Amino acid sequence: MQSSPEFFALPVCDNAGCHREMENQRKNRTRRGRHALVSVSVFGLLAVAICLSQAPSAFGQIQSTISCPAGHGYWDILSVMMMDPGLASNNHMEGITNGLPSSYVYTMWDPSQTKLYYVKNPQGNPWDINLYDANYIYQWVTELDVWNGVNYWNDPTSCRKLNNGSQSTTSDFSMRWAARCAAPGGAESSFWNPPPPAQASNTNYLTYVGQVLQSQAQNLGYARLKLQKTDTMTITDNRANPPQSFSITTLPLQYTYSCSVSEQLNSCQFREVFDYGVDTGVNPVDNVKHSYGWVRWRYYTNLTLGDPDLPAIWVLSNTSTSDQLMPGQVNVNFQCF
Numbered sequence: 001m002q003s004s005p006e007f008f009a010l011p012v013c014d015n016a017g018c019h020r021e022m023e024n025q026r027k028n029r030t031r032r033g034r035h036a037l038v039s040v041s042v043f044g045l046l047a048v049a050i051c052l053s054q055a056p057s058a059f060g061q062i063q064s065t066i067s068c069p070a071g072h073g074y075w076d077i078l079s080v081m082m083m084d085p086g087l088a089s090n091n092h093m094e095g096i097t098n099g100l101p102s103s104y105v106y107t108m109w110d111p112s113q114t115k116l117y118y119v120k121n122p123q124g125n126p127w128d129i130n131l132y133d134a135n136y137i138y139q140w141v142t143e144l145d146v147w148n149g150v151n152y153w154n155d156p157t158s159c160r161k162l163n164n165g166s167q168s169t170t171s172d173f174s175m176r177w178a179a180r181c182a183a184p185g186g187a188e189s190s191f192w193n194p195p196p197p198a199q200a201s202n203t204n205y206l207t208y209v210g211q212v213l214q215s216q217a218q219n220l221g222y223a224r225l226k227l228q229k230t231d232t233m234t235i236t237d238n239r240a241n242p243p244q245s246f247s248i249t250t251l252p253l254q255y256t257y258s259c260s261v262s263e264q265l266n267s268c269q270f271r272e273v274f275d276y277g278v279d280t281g282v283n284p285v286d287n288v289k290h291s292y293g294w295v296r297w298r299y300y301t302n303l304t305l306g307d308p309d310l311p312a313i314w315v316l317s318n319t320s321t322s323d324q325l326m327p328g329q330v331n332v333n334f335q336c337f
Contacts, residue, residue: 061086062278062291063109066134068181074188077178077227078137080251080276081130082116083107083293090329091239093295093322105322106330107293115140117332118294124333125156130177137177138162141336147209157211159336165196165204165217176201177253178227184251185229192262195219203257208336222259224268228252233296235277235323237285243324246284248292250275260306267308271300296321 061084068074083093088107095103105127108117120127120143129141144158145151152158164174175193182188196204196219203220206213231252236245252275259268277292297320303313 061288065111066180072181072187073183074181075184075251077180077182077251078116078132080278080291081137081178081293082109082291084291085109087290087325088293088329091325091327092329093235093292094324094326095320095322096324103320103322105294108332117334119330119332121154122330123154123156124330125154126159126332126334129334131173132180133173134180136173136179138173139175139177140172141334144207144209147207147214152209155210156333156335158209159207159334161206161208161337163204163206163217164200164202166199168200170200174201175203175205175223177225177255182227184227189227191225193223193225194262195221211335211337213337220257222262222268223255223257224259224265226254226256228254228273231275232280233275233277233321233323235292235295235325237283237325239325239327240285244285247280248277248295249280250277250295252276258306261308264308266304266310266312267306268312269302269306271302271314273298273300292325295323 062079063082063084063086064076065078066076068076082088083091088109092104092106094101094105104120104122106119108119109115110117114132116130116132116137118127118129119125125143126141127143128139131138131140139162141162142160143153144155144160145153147158161172162175164171176191179188179191193201193203196202196217203223204217205219206217208214228251231250232247233250234245234247236243252273254271254273256265256268256271258270259265261267273296274294275296275298277295279289279291282289298316299318300314301317303315304310306312
């Protein structure tokens with residue numbers, strides 16, 4: 001179900017080998033816990049009041065991050081990809097399986113460094129760290145799982161870094177993740193990142209183990225990013241007693257990679273879908289409109305192994321849902337480089 005695009009424009013009221021190695025890191029996400037950093041100093045920001053046609057008396061804490069051009073149905077994408085600072089200062093998203101925590105997502109937005117952190121465990125180790133500039137959000141750092149037979153999932157000194165290899169001051173701003181202003185399923189919602197030697201946006205990445213750069217750079221082939229039309233899911237707010245469940249809007253980001261042919265999805269081997277959540281109206285617990293950031297992840301494989309001459313057959317292989325709003329925060333522990 002797609003919500004009205006103008007609502008999400010957030011107007012303020014006062015106006016393969018290496019491909020498979022990377023894929024192996026991704027496909028194990030469900031069995032791991034997730035936490036993300038919260039910094040009181042960063043989140044000591046005033047919440048921005050936004051105009052809500054659905055509930056004129058309510059105020060939103062969603063943090064506007066950019067002024068998007070009118071008339072295109074654009075969303076402020078970064079604001080939806082993170083839990084709003086007013087909520088994230090004391091809360092996080094969590095998954096529960098058989099009565100026990102199965103996933104955690106804490107988010108921290110650091111505007112002074114143009115970074116967005118997703119941290120996965122009580123030790124503060126990041127899942128991913130994204131960068132952004134005026135035009136795009138970029139995936140910059142992602143976790144390292146198994147390397148040469150050793151599992152580094154809990155090692156804050158090991159990771160993979162997306163970097164175009166140019167050695168320039170902007171070389172980390174290379175793996176485009178989403179446009180800052182885009183209409184879900186519409187304008188500015190889709191693009192391809194090529195492998196090197198294309199500059200400046202490419203899928204080149206570096207691997208660090210124990211803060212030591214390993215061998216030569218690798219890449220993910222061609223990769224397609226697409227913001228899809230919105231959907232809905234149910235989350236539960238555990239700030240209430242008893243906890244209260246309600247429906248939210250989700251913004252799915254489809255990431256298809258390890259492709260051998262540009263603009264040819266049949267040639268791709270792997271796909272992930274990241275769902276980011278935002279209140280459709282207002283949160284019924286506090287009557288405030290919130291963004292919840294990353295709430296669900298799905299991983300697919302192509303049974304044709306990316307044969308460009310065959311229609312792709314996408315099969316869901318793994319999934320992780322963090323649909324419980326819970327109290328608590330952690331400190332980041334990033335020591336990779």
